[in-house]
């Protein structure tokens with residue numbers, strides 16, 4: 001039986017013992033040898049060299065200095081509290097700075113005053129003065145014993161320090177593990193190690209903790225990043241293989257009357273090449289008895305609804321019902337309206353079910369759904385309630401805008417004898433790296449082409465000083481028969497204030513665009529669903545020329561005649577939200593405009609967002625920029641960001657490594673899905689050790 005010595009509990013490491021083991025477990029989640037080895041340094045200091053303050057020239061360097069603290073000051077500036085110590089080394093003075101210093105740290109600092117100490121950390125410059133923020137401090141004696149060369153600095157906590165588990169102690173424990181000469185088994189097949197010239201696993205662990213130089217460190221990092229992506233992909237992709245083998249759905253073999261009648265007689269336009277390709281991909285999935293789990297990505301306005309409808313018609317042709325679930329009522333209503341309109345006279349029964357459908361109307365819907373009289377149901381989360389029972393649900397389409405986790409997707413499964421096929425649609429594109437990691441268990445279809453004849457939307461940013469010009473511009477567009485959206489942010493924490501902004505904005509617009517010449521509508525989240533729908537329909541029919549709204553119109557709203565989108569306080573929106581909002585215009589053949597109103601001076605990130613919006617209409621490109629600005633966790637929302645907790649890899653910076661690892665894993669699993677080949681033995685052992693529970697890989701034993 002294979003035993004991994006790195007699974008030994010941490011207390012057996014020389015210099016640890018039960019007390020320290022307890023603290024390491026509680027504070028850093030370090031239970032075993034391998035956890036400590038995977039507790040990588042978060043930075044390194046070159047300890048072969050002492051700098052003198054006089055010779056400091058450049059910032060951003062990690063430096064080490066010898067000297068004394070001569071004074072300490074606590075400074076309160078508004079909300080920001082900081083503690084500044086003056087540090088001298090005989091050649092000059094610099095500041096050591098702590099923000100939010102703890103009581104314990106503050107006391108320790110007081111103790112260190114006038115003692116000979118060594119400080120190290122990253123050098124920063126504030127108003128011409130050099131300082132080190134949150135430096136590490138050591139006695140001269142400790143410093144003498146420290147490893148030379150690049151010196152690892154591990155993340156620490158106050159508790160660890162209080163319990164005497166300093167950076168040095170952690171270093172010593174890591175060294176002790178290496179001194180035990182435990183073999184760190186290679187877990188990546190040799191041919192890949194050679195092909196990518198990867199550092200061996202053992203060498204990489206040694207180097208990441210004690211790098212002899214920066215080049216080796218970089219190689220060790222690359223190796224460990226590759227490994228991390230490699231096994232993440234292996235777990236996702238083998239999960240996918242498992243699901244395919246395990247989760248059966250009803251095969252839809254037929255293309256029959258529903259699909260053909262619609263395709264030949266009701267199609268309002270020629271499908272784009274991308275729409276055709278994606279339909280084919282879906283059709284191929286549906287034919288098989290394995291459950292479809294597919295992600296449909298397309299830019300705003302790329303025609304995802306049509307793809308959804310055609311897929312549903314395939315389900316109907318095979319005698320099954322289909323469901324479409326949307327994230328908001330407006331969007332559900334919108335899908336319902338456009339699908340009913342597209343189907344025209346066809347004999348397809350469609351119903352809408354949202355939270356605000358009255359009991360009286362709901363009952364017959366539920367009955368017809370159960371009896372099979374209803375073919376298609378469209379709705380919101382209300383569709384997930386237990387009272388919603390199907391006759392034979394065959395396909396669920398989830399228009400999700402990142403709001404549904406895997407667990408919620410699975411809720412649909414219980415509503416059918418065999419799980420339905422699942423198609424997930426995202427409202428805006430997700431960067432490839434993210435969709436690979438977040439939706440790695442799904443197949444992906446991409447609509448990367450907009451319908452013909454669309455003119456790129458012109459996007460400009462303006463300030464209040466341009467307000468009158470803006471009103472003139474709106475008037476001209478309205479004279480041409482166009483319609484205008486004016487959108488206000490509505491952010492929950494300051495809802496009242498925002499609502500006031502919205503109402504003030506509405507009044508200002510109605511003053512400049514008075515009746516009877518103009519009609520202005522308003523929609524916001526606080527209205528009843530009925531009133532929202534009434535206003536939306538008035539705008540859709542062209543009875544109002546201007547719609548003042550909050551972000552309730554963000555996703556999916558489709559009024560092709562609207563060609564101007566004005567976004568107030570646009571700096572308060574996220575990039576994907578701005579792009580979604582802008583996507584409400586440019587849906588017809590007319591030239592469309594998006595005006596981003598900005599107030600005051602922008603911070604660099606808001607500035608970059610606004611610039612990006614003005615530079616490009618490409619949602620895939622904006623998604624990449626958004627990822628860089630926000631980071632993956634923020635972008636996907638916390639509910640699903642667990643998979644994004646990487647130890648060392650960074651999907652924004654290590655795209656190439658991710659792609660390479662992905663390709664390798666795909667290749668391996670294609671040829672050896674159960675990892676039975678002898679050259680895969682170590683990889684298999686590692687995978688069983690670390691991922692078996694997550695993957696639930698039944699073949700593995």
Ligand SMILES: Nc1ncnc2c1ncn2[C@@H]1O[C@H](COP(=O)(O)OP(=O)(O)OP(=O)(O)O)[C@@H](O)[C@H]1O
Nearest residue numbers: 269270271272300301302303304305306451556583
């Ligand atoms: N192939 C096509 N040719 C012309 N118009 C099309 C085509 N496909 C879709 N459309 C039209 O383009 C508009 C946008 O389509 P749809 O609402 O399905 O977009 P979407 O991908 O769901 O985007 P959004 O998420 O922005 O709503 C609709 O008015 C639709 O009728």
